[in-house]
Amino acid sequence: MGHRPRRPRASRPHQRARGLPCRAGGWRLRHPGLGGIRPTVNITAETEQGTVVGTRGPLAVVFHGVPYAAPPVGRARFEAPAPPPHWSGERDARLPGPNAPQPRRDRFGQLDLSPFFADGWHHGDDYLTLSISAPPEAHRAPVVVWVHGGAFLAGSTRAPAYDGESFARDGVVFVGVNLRVGAAGFLRLPDAPDNRGVLDVAAALGWVQRNIAAFGGDPGAVTLMGQSAGAIIVMDLLGRPDIHTLISRAIVQSGTGLGGLTGEQADVVTGALAAAIGVAPSAAGLADVSDEELVAAFPRLMDVDITRPGARAPMDGIVRYGVVSDRQPLVSLPDGAGVGIPLLIGSNLDEAALYVPQSDRSDASAERALHAAAARLNADPDTIVEAYWRPDRTPDEAHIALLSDGMFGLGTRLFAEAHSRAGLASTYVYEFEWRSDALQNRLGASHLMELPFVFDNARMPSLHGPDRLLGDTPPPRDLAERMHDSWIRFVTEGDPGWPAFTGPDGPVQRIGRSWTVQHAHRSAEFAAWGR
Template sequence: MTQYADPVVETPAGAVRGVRDDSGELYRAIPYAAAPVGAGRFTAPAPHPGWSGVRDGRRPSPTAPQPVRDFGGLDMAPYFGPGWVRGEEYLTVDVRTPAADHGRRPVMVFVHGGGFVTGSTHAALYDGGAFARDGIVLVRVNYRLGVPGFLDLEGAPANRGLLDVVAALGWVRAGIAAFGGDPGNVTVFGQSAGATLVGALLATPEAAGLFRRAIVQSGSGTGAFTPEQARRVTAAAAAALGVAPAADAFAAIPDERFLGILPALAGLDLRTGTATDPLAGLSPFGLVLAVQPADGLADGPGRDADLLIGTNTEEGRLYLVPRGDLESSTNADVRALAARVYADPGAAIAEHRAALPDATPGELRSAVLGDALFGAGTARMAQAHARVSRGSTHVYSFAYRSTALDGRLGAAHTVELPFVFGVAEEPWLHGDAGLLGPDPAPGGLAARTHAAWVAFARTGDPGWAVHDPRRPAAEVLGS
């Protein structure tokens, strides 16, 4: 590999040194807000005080405190990254750019997934070199997770992790021109929990003017907890810690204890008289909103932004296949899940059975899980955006079936990411335990998917027809 001199960029907060490689330039660990320490973990993000001299942006930042997540026989390290890398200053962004030359290139800001409790910019999947090679400035965002990020507490603003993303977008608006990006052509995109946050941004008035387009990959426009559901989680967390459910009581508690109570919060019954569990018991943390994002687009940037939105065809398999639950599932498991996520579980099961008449209980459970977590909320968001927005709406369905775990993983949650980021050929994604399995990824699909995301960021058109809510259809990728 060619050796390059390390570049330096002047940001509004101070100078930062990056590295130059064959894909362009990379600047890591740039703070967009002050470090969230002590009581500051439960406040809105505060401006960073800046620094003197040249900050070293050649090494990754710390990450938000987070637990280890195990997906059994599937290697998810490229998705989750290294886990908790300790350090206070983790409200940071990484910037990948072709060159910091004031070139006014399209900007894409990525919000990682991980169930609102895990994930970071460190994940190998999010390298971004392919975007830089295609003339895109890519920004990757770390944000608060778990208790500091999303537990609803008296005396603290709600949805602090979402507020972090808004602050990061503000940093982009103020400083991305120095990295060769166009602050007037910003696309914010996310996957899973990150996609649900992006959907919420579309309905957040404070995010107005911070982005022009949005991409929601396997998220949900109806994935927020109600205030009543949030109070149940807060009460359980406070009881597990033995403190009052208020920010001042939580302020002195170390992050290790927040992680230690997670098992006590697993499996809480969050069904109420008016709402089912939007996260199907997979996470006790998430957005807390009185109005679901799909129902609030007219009040935020969603009324003007272009939207690219979609899901994978077998999302639920990620949560069942790696531990053998696809084969061991029973009809009772299907009924229990449906009761958790549907107002009328019997009717919902009958509808899924009609669509999949030959499905095993495990396959039916996977379909119910995928629809409840991602499918129904994505459809509702797409329909709502097409009705109320002046921007365009484009819908996709990602159907490529990974051959991981003896070919059983299929078009599961996360499988589209290597194609979006242009890394589908990387050896660490292959083998029976790799996300894409032992078979080589189809090069044509990788090129087409990545190119569609780039085209959308440039012009708002990924290369297929605008969504018509009267005749819903999706562009199928990888069928």
């Protein structure tokens, strides 16, 4: 992080108004030394389990691998998270530790995604942990708890793109969560609780409530933020009756309120996995199966059809693990406390461009794909095609637009409408439109594209190049700063700086080379899907 000089903190109006922390928290400095090219010192913090040793640099105090739950080993991989053990002495939290068992996903087709998935699985049992970046002088600072994406299959706090230093630099305590993914986190089993990865996030939020003051954070000002699979986890949690005791705001990026698996769909996945491995489809049957075997078996699930009568495959079938519920997050929201929590929510204009093979994007192929996607995703495909295949779009552009909304955009907009309709807390909606020229100008404003701007790390070299997310042409110089500042403003004040959404024709902040607030933005396209 820190790829360019920043304005002095006092010149940022939303931070002056908030009165961000300026006096020291309860840090204890020890063992001066050097870390990398910048001076650091070791620093300790006291948690309810024991003392952790992190590092203090010029911009942030950082702790890695801080446990919020006990290591999930053997049968415990399929149980609810248990409290972390206590320890005596000091626990070294200066370097990243293990992460959840997962396949390597640093390339996605032709695209290099190593900034978002690092180098894959780092083995070790003690991976239900947090990475914490805090302002050096933090005292009752606002807190962000980050839930990564990765199709419920991969991801961790080790990813360079999720470095929380930019948040710490701007007065926010950033907490990244390592959670169970894959079979351990989301495989439905008759003798185990569903959605163990979601239970992990809830356990992490409970730990934050009890401990974050020791890192300079305010437990009464916690924003839960997630992207993609992480966004769907946030949506699911917003439908729970006790979520108001754990968080005060929420940010949902590129999720969908229609992203849940029904119990029947999840059972199909369970049966297929158990058959592939040759064990009973239960936690007892899987107890002695190694993590390596579970990870290796996953590719065999992608050929399993999980479409069922009345239940399409979520996100057009790109996932096999996921949040399991017979009520979609969109349906559960009105019954949960999340309707009373301010919400910042949005998606990217060309989400689906990440998932459509470049070889399938000629006009003839795209026209066939357009009609096929409409038939998969809606009971009235002709109406959907008519709404999206406008004179100003090629067949490929129409296909990407339709598929993007079918996978993410529609479920995002309907969730925003449901939250706004309750009228108990403000809803702020955005659509991210800046288009990358990566993959020969075919990637556009795809899934993941907003992340370097939210984290203000768009200058990271590993994001640039013809096969990397941001392509060869640099984005506008102020786009990352402005978008990151809007997120900081929402975290600190509950208002990102544009008008609140008020329903289907309400204002939407369009974020791209220019910023435009537009009413009824793409309302005709969303209306074509029906209800």
